[in-house]
Amino acid sequence: SLSDKLDNALHVLKGHGQITEVNVAETLKEVRRALVDADVNYKIAKEFTNTVKEKALGQNVLTALKPGQMMVKLVKDELTELMGGDAEGINLSGNPSIILMSGLQGSGKTTFSGKLANYLKTKKSKKPLLVACDVYRPAAINQLHVVGEQIDVEVFSDEGNQDPVAISKAAIAHAKANGHNVVIIDTAGRLAIDETMMTEIANIHKAIEPQETLFVVDSMTGQDAVNTAKTFNERLNFDGVILTKLDGDTRGGAAISIKSVVNKPIKFIGTGEKMDAIDVFYPSRMADRILGMGDVVSLVERAQEQYDEEEARKLQKKIAKNEFGFDDFLSQLQQIKKMGSMKDLMGMIPGAGKMLKDVDIDDDAFKHIEAIIHSMTPEERSKPAMINASRKKRIGKGSGTSVQQVNQLLKQFNQMSKMMKMMQGGGGRKMMQMMKN
Ligand code: GDP
Numbered sequence: 001s002l003s004d005k006l007d008n009a010l011h012v013l014k015g016h017g018q019i020t021e022v023n024v025a026e027t028l029k030e031v032r033r034a035l036v037d038a039d040v041n042y043k044i045a046k047e048f049t050n051t052v053k054e055k056a057l058g059q060n061v062l063t064a065l066k067p068g069q070m071m072v073k074l075v076k077d078e079l080t081e082l083m084g085g086d087a088e089g090i091n092l093s094g095n096p097s098i099i100l101m102s103g104l105q106g107s108g109k110t111t112f113s114g115k116l117a118n119y120l121k122t123k124k125s126k127k128p129l130l131v132a133c134d135v136y137r138p139a140a141i142n143q144l145h146v147v148g149e150q151i152d153v154e155v156f157s158d159e160g161n162q163d164p165v166a167i168s169k170a171a172i173a174h175a176k177a178n179g180h181n182v183v184i185i186d187t188a189g190r191l192a193i194d195e196t197m198m199t200e201i202a203n204i205h206k207a208i209e210p211q212e213t214l215f216v217v218d219s220m221t222g223q224d225a226v227n228t229a230k231t232f233n234e235r236l237n238f239d240g241v242i243l244t245k246l247d248g249d250t251r252g253g254a255a256i257s258i259k260s261v262v263n264k265p266i267k268f269i270g271t272g273e274k275m276d277a278i279d280v281f282y283p284s285r286m287a288d289r290i291l292g293m294g295d296v297v298s299l300v301e302r303a304q305e306q307y308d309e310e311e312a313r314k315l316q317k318k319i320a321k322n323e324f325g326f327d328d329f330l331s332q333l334q335q336i337k338k339m340g341s342m343k344d345l346m347g348m349i350p351g352a353g354k355m356l357k358d359v360d361i362d363d364d365a366f367k368h369i370e371a372i373i374h375s376m377t378p379e380e381r382s383k384p385a386m387i388n389a390s391r392k393k394r395i396g397k398g399s400g401t402s403v404q405q406v407n408q409l410l411k412q413f414n415q416m417s418k419m420m421k422m423m424q425g426g427g428g429r430k431m432m433q434m435m436k437n
């Protein structure tokens with residue numbers, strides 16, 4: 001996937017402390033290839049990497065303290081920018097506000113019409129009216145009625161009437177008479193662009209002058225989506241894009257290209273078939289998603305900031321010489337604590353958030369451990385093997401814990417020492433891995 005490819009491309013930089021100009025060029029070439037593979041137009045991808053390169057050189061990435069992270073951030077910021085900066089809402093200034101859906105058949109217009117009606121009803125306290133203007137297939141009209149029932153929103157239809165302009169006008173009159181302040185018009189689409197469809201939607205558009213014309217597009221259709229968007233935009237000059245089917249295996253390519261080609265904001269995304277699977281589009285979140293890193297980038301940044309490389313090297317030596325003691329253990333704990341609460345930190349790891357929802361990672365557990373270590377003498381800390389039964393009793397009393405808790409910590413410490421010796425790696429991530437177990 002695009003995520004994996006970009007991740008690979010950036011991996012080189014993430015790991016390295018040193019970046020050379022060659023390194024930057026190579027990495028950006030990989031980034032460009034990844035974007036093109038994900039159906040981002042070649043020209044756009046090239047412009048993108050050129051911009052990132054210029055900025056990288058302008059900001060002296062090569063001499064920066066953390067060049068890898070700086071590049072990752074540059075790529076992310078630039079992707080965000082490319083997809084449109086801040087999130088844009090929907091124009092609801094009309095009374096009623098008229099929203100016209102456009103797009104190919106199967107793009108998700110009917111489903112999104114329902115989602116939007118539900119969103120405006122529940123989140124914005126609106127009273128929407130859904131209008132069935134896909135007049136050629138009775139099944140389509142029925143589909144909208146089913147959707148309307150699900151979300152308890154009225155659906156206006158006129159079966160047998162084949163004139164979508166007339167239906168739209170009647171629906172707007174009905175809305176005015178019945179206190180609906182939003183009218184969402186679901187239209188017919190075809191499998192591919194043809195003149196009949198374009199004329200029909202253009203006629204509706206002209207006749208009802210909607211506040212908001214939305215172009216709905218299936219995000220899985222890649223480069224085709226861009227051409228479709230272009231054609232619809234030429235005829236309708238639409239106000240915003242809806243990217244559907246962004247659940248499952250994401251391809252962000254469409255989002256990047258469409259924004260660049262038509263220069264219209266992406267307003268919402270659809271993330272499933274259910275009526276609540278709608279999200280406001282946030283470019284920076286989409287960039288995260290495309291980069292496949294969740295909040296991993298900031299996790300890496302934070303971990304590296306706090307983890308002193310020099311200390312890591314010293315530690316490695318101690319481990320090798322079997323000199324790792326409780327003082328080192330304590331300073332490791334403090335390193336980890338500096339990075340933030342365990343729960344926060346774990347929450348940044350994609351997937352881990354869900355797992356941790358019911359598990360409580362208790363920062364208090366650290367307090368006990370610290371108390372126990374503080375109750376040890378310096379000698380005991382550096383030579384834990386000398387801690388016998390009577391010492392355990394004294395340490396337990398001194399720290400306000402129990403002999404069992406002291407025993408448990410000693411056991412954990414021994415396991416950890418063994419593991420560290422085995423891994424001989426050091427480094428923040430490995431430490432964290434050990435702390436989790
Ligand atoms: P229309 O022809 O443009 O009106 O498209 P529909 O709304 O009928 O949707 C076509 C198909 O795509 C239906 O099976 C929908 O359930 C499905 N669909 C629409 N939006 C989404 C989405 O965001 N995610 C997923 N997984 N399926 C969707």
Ligand code: MG
Pocket residue numbers: 109110111134140186187
């Ligand atoms: Mg439909």
